[in-house]
Amino acid sequence: MTHGSRVKVPALARVEGEGGLEIITSGGKVTEARLDIYEPPRFFEAMLRGRRYTEPPDITARICGICPVAYQMSACAAIENACGVTVTEQVERLRRLLYCGEWIESHTLHIYLLHAPDFLGYDSGIHLARDHPELVQRALRVKKAGNGLMTVIGGRSVHPVNVRVGGFYRAPAPAALRALASELEWARQTAEETVRWVAAFDFPDFSHNYEFVSLRHPHEYPITQGRIVSTSGLDITPAHYDERFTEFQVPHSTALHSLLDGNLTYLTGPMARYSLNHDRLPPDIARLAREAGLENKCHNPFRSIIVRAIELLYACDEALRLIASYEPPDPPAVDVQPRRATGYGVSEAPRGLLYHRYRIQADGTIEDAKIVPPTSQNQRAIEADLRDFTATRLHLPQDQLTHECEQAVRSYDPCISCAAHFLDLRVSPR
Secondary structure (H helix, E strand, C coil): CCCCCEEEECCCCCCECCEEEEEEEECCEEEEEEEEECCCCCCHHHHHCCCECCCHHHHHHHHCCCCHHHHHHHHHHHHHHHCCCCCCHHHHHHHHHHHHHHHHHHHHHHHHHHHHHHHHCCCCHHHHHHHCHHHHHHHHHHHHHHHHHHHHHHCCCCCCCCEECCEECCCCCHHHHHCCHHHHHHHHHHHHHHHHHHHCCCCCCCCCCCCEEEEECCCCCCCCCCEEEECCCCEECHHHHHHHEEEECCCCECCCEEEECCCECCECCHHHHHHHHHHHCCHHHHHHHHHCCCCCCCCCHHHHHHHHHHHHHHHHHHHHHHHHCCCCCCCCECCCCCCCEEEEEEEEECCEEEEEEEEECCCCEEEEEEEECHHHHHHHHHHHHHHHHHHCCCCCCHHHHHHHHHHHHHCCCCEHHHHCCCCCCCCCCC
């Protein structure tokens, strides 16, 4: 590259949503790195104002077709928190099982079709399928196993319709869940093979000392519940999220950036979950993670594909465990009556921490809503990584550097569609 130039990718491929990236250099140094999120804002928080307190699970599920369960679970947790309701253990376990289905289908999609082509020298999953159809067929079958869970529990695999505040409209029959076990057993074995497969990839030599943020549960690998913790010692309930995390707008993005304690760039997602909760993995999965080259913390974003494979294996394992001990909740939902209050809910979407906050009136009308998706929280960390990553690679041909920058962004599996929404729209006169 020349001493003053730029790497510009107007439209990123193999990410969910519309965005680009731009790296600007001057005098042989990187002066600016931007993840440009230009997908139109979606105004979901404004859309929720004035709606009934029972509606967020169905409305927010439409934010994303890949991780609708995450939005439903965080929304339900926040509304139930506002109304002073705790669901039964059976309902909570069924929610966790539904969420496992989403982790399975989402992680499989990213590992095989969005991220692995970068390591194998293919432009897309379609090109990969041309030469290695067995890989893509394997991926689709594992993904189908996750979709099967979402269909049986949620009513359908995209934007499930069986989720409600307080639980579910109906509980699936034990036989219907047991019928999924054989495919999940196959998916679990395939996920184990996937860990070994991706561990053999050639990873760029790059690492970053991240401030990781994730949920932490007293005894489970976190999915639906937990306290919010971080590398530097943060340990709070979801109700204190707004006291420590601040969102702000940047000119080049329709997604908000986020900081911890006013100045800390942080990362959420699989690497954060694993690094803060590796001791919550079953011993056999933790052993496989070590065999795959993962230490107690993962600081190389390119190796996040191994972490996702470990989480894919865990989700299959956890789903089988929950099915084996399943008892239908009776009734399938607890009664949730509105009251004037503010409620907070957090869960671990496949891409990371997903925060919801709702303020409701005594009659159940939503006064205010706040949704903070993981991709918007990670956007600042992605840009910091791009600056550091390109700083030592400016000697590369521009085509190669551009490809490696795209690969770096794809390491985070950004869901740009989730991130692209404002809290407020303000039009100022000229």
